[in-house]
Amino acid sequence: MKNIFLIIIIFSCSLANAQFNKGTVFFKDSTDQKGLVRIKIFGGIKFKTEKDSKSTFYDYNKIIGFDTDGNKYRYVKNQDGFPPKLFKENIKGKISLYSKEVSNPGVPNGFGGGGMTFGGGSATIYYILVKDKLIRVGTRIKKKHLKILKNCTTLIEKIKRKDFKKRDVFDIINYYNNSCD
Numbered sequence: 001m002k003n004i005f006l007i008i009i010i011f012s013c014s015l016a017n018a019q020f021n022k023g024t025v026f027f028k029d030s031t032d033q034k035g036l037v038r039i040k041i042f043g044g045i046k047f048k049t050e051k052d053s054k055s056t057f058y059d060y061n062k063i064i065g066f067d068t069d070g071n072k073y074r075y076v077k078n079q080d081g082f083p084p085k086l087f088k089e090n091i092k093g094k095i096s097l098y099s100k101e102v103s104n105p106g107v108p109n110g111f112g113g114g115g116m117t118f119g120g121g122s123a124t125i126y127y128i129l130v131k132d133k134l135i136r137v138g139t140r141i142k143k144k145h146l147k148i149l150k151n152c153t154t155l156i157e158k159i160k161r162k163d164f165k166k167r168d169v170f171d172i173i174n175y176y177n178n179s180c181d
Contacts, residue, residue, distance in 0.1 A: 020048065023068030025058065037068045043086070060084045074098070076127075078134050087127060090170060093177030095148070096129040097170065126169045140167040152180030 023037035025047050035049040044059035045066060060083055065074035075084035076098060087098035103122040126137040130148055137145055141159070149155055155175055158164050164172050 020046070020051075020055075021068045023066050025066045026064050027062060028064055037066050039073075039086075060086075065089070076129060076134055077132075090126075091173050091177060093173075094180075095173050095176055097173040098127040098129065098134075099124050100127070101125075128173065137169060139169075140165075141169055141172055142166070149176055149180075152176055155180060 020036035020038045022034075024032050024034050025037065025045070026032045033047075033049070035047055036051065038046045038055075040046060040057070044057055045063075046055040047058055047066075048055040060075040063075070065072065065086075067073070072089040073086055074089045076087050077084045085100075087100055089096065090099055091097040101122060102125055123139055125139065128135050128137055128145070128148070135145070135148070141149075146156065146159070149172070152175075155164070155172065158175070159166065159172070164175070166172075
């Protein structure tokens with residue numbers, strides 16, 4: 001029992017001291033700065049220039065985004081009257097593709113406190129930016145999204161022939177940007 005308690009304390013401390021990763025922050029005044037970046041769970045980032053320097057909090061008010069671990073993260077305006085949201089930028093082009101990882105802890109089964117859950121897991125939710133309008137796609141392209149891509153007949157044919165499956169969101173948007181007008 002003491003070992004379990006010790007493991008829980010160590011795990012909690014490691015979460016509290018989430019790691020900073022090398023990255024570049026892009027400011028709204030068109031400047032950028034390299035340093036160490038840590039994404040905050042409830043929005044924004046902590047940034048410091050060196051390992052031992054003091055960290056500074058930034059959010060959409062000061063920055064347009066940041067790059068870290070080979071990934072690009074950008075603030076994108078989602079709805080009028082609401083602050084921009086932070087998304088992972090997967091593709092930048094005629095149609096830009098953004099994503100967000102979501103997780104569902106599941107629903108407890110409620111029998112005898114056995115700790116089993118149903119329906120848990122994680123998924124990537126995609127968003128496309130078309131003419132400054134952010135559209136939620138979800139986990140796959142649906143019929144309503146095909147209307148946006150209709151001017152690319154070769155792509156529509158590839159989807160109908162199942163060369164691209166509707167869950168191949170990244171490949172579909174990449175093909176559209178590289179092969180369609």
